[in-house]
Amino acid sequence: MSSVGLIISLFIIGAGLLWLLILSLTGREVERRIVFLFIGLAVSVPLLFNITFSERATPIVLDVFDKLEDLPPGSKVLLSYDYGPSMAPEVEPMSNAFLRHSLAKGHKLYLMALWATGQSLVATAVDSIIKREFPDKVYGEDYVNIGFKAGGTGVLNVIITDFRKMYLTDVDGLDLDSLFIFDGVKSLRDMDVLISIGGGFPGVKEWVLFAGAPGNIPTAGGCAAVSAPLLYPYYPRQLLGLLGGIKGAAEYESELKKRYPRFETMPTPGIKMMGPQTLAHLVVMAFIVIGNISYFISRRKRS
Amino acid sequence: MKRQLPLALVFIFGIFCIFQYFVPHESSEWIYEFLLAWIYIIGILTLALGIWSLIRVSWDKVQHRRPNWQYALVTLLGLFAMITFGFDYCRSFFSSEGLRNYMFVHFFDYILIPIQATMFSLLAFFIASASYRAFRARSLLASLLLLAALVIMLRFNPYLGFVGEYMEQLATWLLNVPNLAAKRAIIVGVGLGIVATSLKVILGIERNYLGRD
Secondary structure: OOOHHHHHHHHHHHHHHHHHHHHHHHHOOOOHHHHHHHHHHHHHHHHHHHOOOOOOOHHHHHHHHHHHHHHHOOOEEEEEEEEOOHHHHHHHHHOOOHHHHHHHHHHHHEEEEEHHHHHHHHHHHHHHHHHHHHHHHOOOEEEEEEEOOOHHHHHHHHHOOOOOHHHOOOOOOOOOOOOOOHOOOOOOOOOEEEEEOOOOOOOOOHHHHHHHHHHHOOEEEEOOOOHHHHHHHOOOOOOOOEEEHHHHHHHHHHHHHHHHHOOOOOHHHHHHHHHHHHHHHHHHHHHHHHHHHHHHHHHHHOO | OOOOHHHHHHHHHHHHHHOOOOOOOOOOOOHHHHHHHHHHHHHHHHHHHHHHHHHHHHHHHHHHOOHHHHHHHHHHHHHHHHHHHHHOOOOOOOOHHHHHHHHHHHHHHHHHHHHHHHHHHHHHHHHHHHHHHHOOOHHHHHHHHHHHHHHHHOOOOOOOOHHHHHHHHHHHHHHHHHHHHHHHHHHHHHHHHHHHHHHHHHOOOOOOOOOOO
């Protein structure tokens, strides 16, 4: 079924390309709705026919994976949900993969959010992943959700010196001192690795500038593809690795499946979304080429 | 006094924070942490100010039936509905019970998430349309930009076989060398700009933040 889908999608792109080329050669502009139609097809066909590709983790993704892998069980991993629903389809596969990897390795997980909308997304992740897939993990011992605090970079400035000055309780109102997971944890400096998922402000960059670099704490990130080029300058010294866009998520998921047999059947939205993204890129490239041919023809006619 | 006092406060705390960074003494750290707590307090007050401002502007639109006043009404209804559900119908003001309120969770999961995700995903359609109409090789620089964009997009493509590996290498080089160099230059430039602007604010040369009154 997958190969049939692949042939259909390639045929659509090929036919579309030819048709647009002919239109452009005859000097006719392609209407916007035709462009939209092709993008709609390019996105929906791979989803309908479940077209997926094999992914290989690139060094920038592998560095994050290996960091979590090399830490001894019981290490402290802080995962910050710095995104809202608009970015969730692109970055949620990353946060889910980090959750699964950390818990499977036996790390202690500290969940928080610098975005108000992130808190509900943490709650969803706890219900849909931790409680279902890791029923043996105990709240307050293996993981904790300390929720959202307003203040953005101000929050980071405070918790790098003392958690309790900003977070007196967890998200359910339990005193941090009553939670076993917070025994011996004073500030962010007690964490073994910080991971921020997001692509806006405050996000990965702020975690590097206000927590990772000043506290000398290993920091990793995951962000929307559009923000990734802005974060590359921090890799590999201030940022130990980065998952850029759905491609980064797909690479991490494939690595997780490869190394952990228990995740063989886990949902892999990152890998699944690479099909539509690849075909959509092909369509966009086709439009760029056709648009330029049309431009050169019209310029020659004018001259 | 209305202008001198804020200027004096900005000067004193600005200068203090610059020197504090270089003084790793316990008392210096303590004052720094005390000042940070103020950021949190001010943040809460600005949140209240923001909500009040939103209500005032939206209500004004609704009251005077200004263009698109219906959207302002929806904004107000959404704001008050989420506050009511968030406080669990005004039953819990000091616990997180409201965050598990049935309506609060359903409004978030089935209205906010799909709306925002839809808006973001529509970008693909507009980018495709823009790429057809505007991405033209009009000059050498535009052609270089075009080629770089094509290489970056092609690196994700699994249909290319062995060519894909070369594309990936080329794309990695583009990201790690020219992109990185340009971004670092921009970051350093922005950093110097921030230093200059901060000094202007601290020294009272830049006073726009005080307003016109």
